[in-house]
Structures are given as structure tokens and as C-alpha cells.
Amino acid sequence: xxxxxxxxxxxxxxxxxxxxxxxxxxxxxxxxxxxxxxxxxxxxxxxxxxxxxxxxxxxxxxxxxxxxxxxxxxxxxxxxxxxxxxxxxxxxxxxxxxxxxxxxxxx
Amino acid sequence: xxxxxxxxxxxxxxxxxxxxxxxxxxxxxxxxxxxxxxxxxxxxxxxxxxxxxxxxxxxxxxxxxxxxxxxxxxxxxxxxxxxxxxxxxxxxxxxxxxxxxxxxxxxxxxxxxxxxxxxxxxxxxxxxxxxxxxxxxxxxxxxxxxxxxxxxxxxxxxxxxxxxxxxxxxxxxxxx
Numbered sequence: 001x002x003x004x005x006x007x008x009x010x011x012x013x014x015x016x017x018x019x020x021x022x023x024x025x026x027x028x029x030x031x032x033x034x035x036x037x038x039x040x041x042x043x044x045x046x047x048x049x050x051x052x053x054x055x056x057x058x059x060x061x062x063x064x065x066x067x068x069x070x071x072x073x074x075x076x077x078x079x080x081x082x083x084x085x086x087x088x089x090x091x092x093x094x095x096x097x098x099x100x101x102x103x104x105x106x107x
Numbered sequence: 108x109x110x111x112x113x114x115x116x117x118x119x120x121x122x123x124x125x126x127x128x129x130x131x132x133x134x135x136x137x138x139x140x141x142x143x144x145x146x147x148x149x150x151x152x153x154x155x156x157x158x159x160x161x162x163x164x165x166x167x168x169x170x171x172x173x174x175x176x177x178x179x180x181x182x183x184x185x186x187x188x189x190x191x192x193x194x195x196x197x198x199x200x201x202x203x204x205x206x207x208x209x210x211x212x213x214x215x216x217x218x219x220x221x222x223x224x225x226x227x228x229x230x231x232x233x234x235x236x237x238x239x240x241x242x243x244x245x246x247x248x249x250x251x252x253x254x255x256x257x258x259x260x261x262x263x264x265x266x267x268x269x270x271x272x273x274x275x276x277x278x279x280x281x282x283x
Contacts, residue, residue, distance in 0.1 A: 019160060019163070021156070021159045021160065021163075021188060021192070022156045022159060022192045022195070022196070023156035023159055023160070051163070051184075051185075053185060053188050053189060053192065053247075054189055054192070054246040054247040054250060055192065057246060058246060061241050064241070065241060081181065082181035082185065085178060085181050085182060085185075086250075089182070089250060089253055089254075090246065090249075090250070
């Protein structure tokens with residue numbers, strides 16, 4: 001798993017590539033929490049993510065809750081395949097804002 | 108002839124190691140059942156998170172051979188990964204150990220056995236507690252129950268260890 005962080009409009013975009021599991025989700029957690037702690041809303045790009053387990057989902061939930069407390073947001077973009085199935089199975093697709101592409105993000 | 112003998116002996120060895128040592132249950136039934144099962148996969152890994160990726164790859168391959176559709180393969184792979192994660196986190200509590208994964212095909216279902224050699228856990232550990240959507244903890248177990256048709260702990264082989272048995276119906280057309 002690798003990730004890349006960059007600015008996108010007034011958001012921080014974190015693009016995940018590969019598979020997120022218990023082995024590497026602590027790295028993702030650290031990165032996501034740091035983004036929100038520094039006062040930024042975050043977009044997590046799932047376009048190149050092929051797998052995410054419950055530890056990765058728990059990381060997203062924790063980040064979402066922290067962002068909400070700080071009047072910030074967490075948005076997921078480009079989820080498909082196995083990661084989308086996990087989001088649907090856990091009903092988190094109804095909680096997190098999920099969009100198909102970055103074009104849907106407004107200023 | 109030699110191959111047949113090796114096959115017979117390996118089946119007997121498997122049966123002896125699986126059911127004869129400490130199972131105080133009807134030996135005939137599990138014996139009959141195990142002998143009629145087709146073993147799809149038998150792998151052993153150290154119980155550490157760096158192994159999860161390899162385990163998932165092997166589960167995906169096995170599920171492909173069982174003709175599950177891609178959506179089921181994704182979910183079964185997730186469930187086995189979650190079960191392994193629970194073994195690493197809770198059964199071994201991060202201590203070194205081993206995980207044995209076996210997959211069998213029997214009639215209209217695939218049977219997944221995940222064995223560890225940690226302290227025996229209580230069956231209540233498999234109880235699903237009600238939780239709110241964004242409440243932390245227990246998500247892995249919830250996913251296991253959502254995806255699999257049967258989730259149960261088998262009697263341990265010895266004084267230590269646990270065997271988690273998961274069953275999932277095979278897709279129509281691949282049932283033998």
C-alpha cells in the first residue's frame with residue numbers, strides 16, 4: 001500500500017493505492033488524523049485502492065468523527081470493487097459523503 | 108499403487124491428527140465427513156500482519172477454483188482476512204504463533220477451517236453484540252457473520268488452540 005497527499009481546492013486529498021489491512025492501516029490512520037488535526041477537510045481517493053479491511057474502515061470512522069467535531073468533512077471518491085462492497089456491507093456508504101469523481105467537488 | 112498408498116496414508120494421518128487425539132465426540136461421523144471432502148487448500152503462516160496479503164492471495168485463488176463470482180470472492184477474502192486479524196490481535200495478542208488455513212469442498216458448500224495454537228477462547232467471544240453504526244470495535248466479527256452461512260468454533264485438538272469453522276454455499280453450477 002502506498003499513499004500520496006496533495007492539495008485539491010481547499011481540501012487535502014489522500015490517494016490510497018493497493019491494499020489497506022491491519023499491517024498498514026496505522027500509517028493511513030496517522031496521516032488522516034494529522035490532516036484533520038491541522039484543520040483541513042479531507043478527500044480520500046479510493047480510485048486505485050483494491051482492498052480495505054475493518055481496521056481501515058475503523059480508521060475512516062475515527063477520522064470522520066474527528067472531522068465532524070471540528071466542523072470539517074471527510075469525503076470518499078472513486079470507490080469501486082471490493083472497497084465499495086465493504087462500504088455497502090457496513091452501511092457506511094450512507095454515512096460518508098461518497099462521490100464518483102473529483103469533478104463533483106465544489107469550491 | 109504407491110501414489111494410492113501415500114494418498115491413503117496422508118488421509119489417515121490427517122484424520123488422526125484432526126479427530127482422534129482429543130475429540131471426545133463420535134469419531135465415525137467426522138471421519139466419514141472429512142474423508143468425503145475435497146481439500147482445496149492447506150496453508151500455514153506465521154501469525155503476523157505482514158502475512159495477511161499472502162493469505163488473501165491464496166484465498167482468492169482457491170475461491171476462483173470454486174467458481175465463486177468476483178463479488179463473493181471479495182467478501183470471502185475479506186472475511187478470512189478479518190478472522191486472521193482477530194487471531195493475531197486477540198488469540199495471540201501480538202505474540203508469535205501460527206495460523207493454519209484449510210479450505211474444503213463438501214457437497215454444496217465450501218468449508219473454511221482457521222486453526223490457531225493459542226489459549227482456548229470462550230465461545231462467547233463469537234457472540235455478536237449490538238453496536239451503533241459509528242461505534243468502534245466488533246466490525247470484523249460483524250462482517251464474518253454477514254458474509255458466511257455458518258460460523259462456529261470446533262472443539263480444540265489439544266489443551267491449546269482454536270478452530271474456527273466457516274461455511275459458505277457454493278454458487279450453483281459448481282456444486283458437486
